[in-house]
Every structure is written in C-alpha cells, then in structure tokens.
Amino acid sequence: MAATVRYPAHAGTFYPREKExxxxxxxxxxxxPLGPGSLPDPTSRVPERLHHxxxxxxxxxxxxxxxxxxxYYKLAHEKPPDAVVIAGPNHNGVGLPAAxxxxxxxxxxxxEVEVNMEVARMIVxxxxxxxxxxxxxxxxxxxxxxxxxLQYIYGDELSIVPIVIEYQSLDVARDLAKALAKIAIxxxxxxxxxxxxxxxxxxxxxxxxxxxxKAIQAILEMDEEKLYRVLEEYNITMCGPCPVASLIxxxxxxxxxxxxxxxxxxxGDITGEKDWVVGYASIAFPxxx
Numbered sequence: 578m579a580a581t582v583r584y585p586a587h588a589g590t591f592y593p594r595e596k597e598x599x600x601x602x603x604x605x606x607x608x609x610p611l612g613p614g615s616l617p618d619p620t621s622r623v624p625e626r627l628h629h630x631x632x633x634x635x636x637x638x639x640x641x642x643x644x645x646x647x648x649y650y651k652l653a654h655e656k657p658p659d660a661v662v663i664a665g666p667n668h669n670g671v672g673l674p675a676a677x678x679x680x681x682x683x684x685x686x687x688x689e690v691e692v693n694m695e696v697a698r699m700i701v702x703x704x705x706x707x708x709x710x711x712x713x714x715x716x717x718x719x720x721x722x723x724x725x726x727l728q729y730i731y732g733d734e735l736s737i738v739p740i741v742i743e744y745q746s747l748d749v750a751r752d753l754a755k756a757l758a759k760i761a762i763x764x765x766x767x768x769x770x771x772x773x774x775x776x777x778x779x780x781x782x783x784x785x786x787x788x789x790x791k792a793i794q795a796i797l798e799m800d801e802e803k804l805y806r807v808l809e810e811y812n813i814t815m816c817g818p819c820p821v822a823s824l825i826x827x828x829x830x831x832x833x834x835x836x837x838x839x840x841x842x843x844x845g846d847i848t849g850e851k852d853w854v855v856g857y858a859s860i861a862f863p864x865x866x
Contacts, residue, residue: 581680581711583739587718588686591637592725596686603729606642611842613646617653617730626864627655629833630770630824632796634857635665635719635817640844641775645726647839647859648771653730658769660693660738661727662700662757664820665719665773667743672713675749677701678739679709683721687728693736696766700738703756706749713741719773719817745819747805754826761831772824774817776856782845788813789841789856796860797836801825824862834863 845851
C-alpha cells in the first residue's frame with residue numbers, strides 16, 4: 578500500500594486553491610495594517626531557537642490571516658525546527674478523540690510537506706490519550722490552514738506532526754505537553770509547538786474583546802487552570818483550550834520566558850461588521866534567555 582498523503586480539504590474555501598493566489602493572500606496577511614506590516618526577511622534568519630511555540634488562529638485567511646501572520650513573521654526569522662507540532666481542535670467529531678496523523682506527507686497548493694513520523698511515533702508511545710487516526714484529520718481545518726504559512730516561510734526545510742483533539746480536557750493537555758517535553762529534553766528533538774485556536778465566537782465585537790482578554794491574560798500568566806476557569810466562568814467560546822493549555826504546560830516544562838501577545842483582533846476589525854464576530858490572537862512563547 579502506498580504511503581498516505583493527506584490532500585487539502587479546504588483549499589478554495591479557507592484559502593485559495595491556486596498557488597499564486599495563495600501566495601498573494603499570505604503576503605497580503607503579512608503586509609495588512611493588522612498584520613506585521615511587511616514580509617519576513619529570510620536573510621535575517623538566526624541559526625537558533627527563539628520560541629518554543631505560538632498560539633495561532635485558524636479561520637479563513639481573509640479573516641484571521643493578518644493576526645496569524647504575526648506568529649509566522651517571528652518564526653520566519655529563526656531556524657526551521659526538526660518538527661513543527663501543530664495541535665488543533667476537532668470541529669467535526671470524527672475519529673479518535675486525540676488523533677495523531679500517520680502518513681508520509683500533507684499536500685497543499687504550495688506542494689508537499691513531510692510528516693515527521695519519528696516524532697509522531699514518540700508522541701503516541703509517550704502519551705495515554707493519543708493514538709494514530711487519520712479519519713479525524715481529513716476534513717479538519719484547524720491544522721490545515723497553518724501549513725501554507727509554514728511552507729511560505731520554510732519551504733522544503735519543513736516537517737510537521739499534525740494532531741487534532743476532540744477531548745478538550747486539562748488531563749489531555751498535560752498528557753501531550755509532558756510527552757513533548759520528554760521528546761525535546763531527553764531525545765534532543767528541536768520542536769516548535771503551534772496551538773491552533775480561535776477565541777470567543779459569534780458575539781458583538783466589544784463583548785468578544787472583553788471576553789478574549791480574560792482568556793489571554795490567563796495565557797500570559799502561564800496558568801492553564803485559570804484559563805479553564807475563566808472560560809467556564811465567563812462563557813468564553815474558545816474552540817482550542819486543550820492545545821493552548823498544552824502549549825502553556827509544555828513551555829513551563831522546557832523553560833519558556835513569559836508569553837507575549839503579538840496581536841489580538843476580531844473578524845470585525847477586518848470586515849467592519851462588528852455585530853457578530855470571532856476573536857483571534859497570536860501569542861508567542863519565547864525561549865528563556
């Protein structure tokens with residue numbers, strides 16, 4: 578049987594199907610007033626790891642692309658890791674509740690990306706909740722929309738480990754974080770961890786900003802338990818608390834500096850329609866110096 582390649586499910590909806598149009602939209606995201614304001618400069622890349630990971634949004638690029646671009650602008654200026662572990666929520670309820678992709682590669686309009694199966698196997702063997710399951714990945718967008726940005730900044734120097742999570746519990750978050758920390762520390766694998774999540778959903782702009790900042794403050798305090806408390810207390814409809822909590826725990830285990838909010842905005846900041854918005858944030862977890 579041929580090695581499994583995951584084909585794009587959301588090219589033509591969340592982002593363009595054609596390569597040149599996709600590149601234009603990624604560059605629009607970088608240059609947008611809500612984005613970093615310029616394209617990353619590959620000549621300024623440093624040969625070291627500056628960040629353990631990032632929180633990144635996962636909506637259509639015309640909505641969240643400029644916010645996401647802040648994380649990728651930072652990442653573009655440091656060396657490619659051995660593996661980018663991308664964990665996002667499972668919106669579809671298909672497959673295992675904590676699913677690691679098993680296969681050769683992911684395909685996007687920008688080409689094929691290697692799946693780092695060595696790291697994927699280490700994750701599965703060092704966790705209680707996670708297993709290999711590809712059904713969970715085939716129609717999920719939370720991981721897919723990150724891949725073209727990564728291809729744009731790293732090209733052929735990229736390998737990924739895609740993970741989607743339906744069980745958004747703190748136990749699952751800690752399970753993944755401890756495994757990744759073991760892989761990084763004991764096995765010496767250079768990992769960048771992307772936690773894919775949007776924030777509050779489908780309320781007016783001013784309410785969403787207020788709710789989002791409560792969740793963001795807990796993240797900046799690196800307090801995963803507080804994050805879950807404020808989500809429940811204030812009814813904040815953040816869709817990826819488990820990946821984000823896992824990034825918090827992982828970063829504490831490997832010695833992150835204090836997280837930095839790179840950008841927060843809502844879909845209303847892009848479209849002008851502020852009655853019914855979704856919140857987005859890029860948050861960096863720097864390596865402690």
